Amino acid sequence: MNKSELIEVVAKEAGLSKATVSKVINSYHKAVQVAMSQGDKVTLPGFGTFQVSERKERSGRNPRTGDPMTIAAAKLPRFKPGKLLKDSLA
Secondary structure (H helix, E strand, O other): OHHHHHHHHHHHHHOOOOHHHHHHHHHHOOOOOHHOOOOOOOOEEEEEEEEEEEEOOEEEEEEOOOOOEEEEEEEEEEEEEEEHHHHHHO
């Protein structure tokens, strides 16, 4: 399912216009992005938790040349599914 299909399904289910649902979904994405960029967790009970994970600097090898290299530390978005979401997939 892509974003436009999601908007269509939510609009039909909620009885709202696609434009309204699109604004809500865009606002939701922006709110999650801002919260995570500030280091906060976003928890949606039953659905899951969005959080920032930090990966340490590590050594690796360039796959093309085989030369050793340092892979920089990074902050990554993570999603941990909630119990209701996990149970719905079983």
